[in-house]
Amino acid sequence: MIRxxxxxxxxSIAGFGIAGFMSNMVDYTATREQVKQVLEMAPGTPGIEWRSIHTEIAIDIGFALIYMTKLVMAFLCLICSFQMIKNINSDTETFQAAKHLGIVACAVGVIMFFIGFIVFTETYFEYWRVPILGVATHDFAFSYITMLSLFFIILVQKDYLK
Incomplete structure (x- = not known):
């Protein structure tokens, strides 16, 4: 049952990655505009305007890193789930090895959300200054980081029971 x-x-992590990727692709213009707004920084950041980025290629790269990470996370989890299903009745070590890509996927997601949204968006570009959206961005990133970290911890645990 645990397995x-x-x-x-x-x-579910694969579903989250696929849904996030599709949401970014379906609403490409608005989502890319959100990335642009972050990189160009919030108004009222005196003395640190030099941090803002206005080049289109940087905006495209920032956006691509977000949606591609979600796609990679989903892909790794789909492969992992097939490996886990294939090895559901195997010994502990074999099933543990089958979880490897899911563990990696969780780590990839945590790294992307932490670096992309906490380090860059909130800290470097000071998006917290934007009323409502800044707080919402932080809250969503924090909840994703928390859940993916929890899933990571659950997955790394050995399964002695089938």
Whole structure:
């Protein structure tokens, strides 16, 4: 039963990655504009305006890093879930090895959300200064980081019970 729950957990991460990627692609213009707004910085940042970025290629790279990370996370979790299903009745070590890509996917997601949204968006570009959106961006990033970290911890635990 524990193994089935972990498979469902990995599939839910894949679903999160796919939904995030599709949301970014379907609403490409608005989402890219949001990245542009972050990189160009919030008004009222006296003395640190030099941090703002106005080049289109940087905006495209920033946006691509977000949606590609979500896609990679989803892809890794889909492969992992198939490996876990294939090895559901295997010994502990074999099933543990089957979880490897799911663990990596969680780490990739945490790194992207932490570096992209906490380090750059909130700290470097001071997006916290933007009323409502700045707080919402932080809250969503924090909840994603928290859940992916929790899933990471659950996945790395050895499964002695089938």
């Amino acid at each position: 089935i729950l972990k498979i469902l957990l990995v599939l």
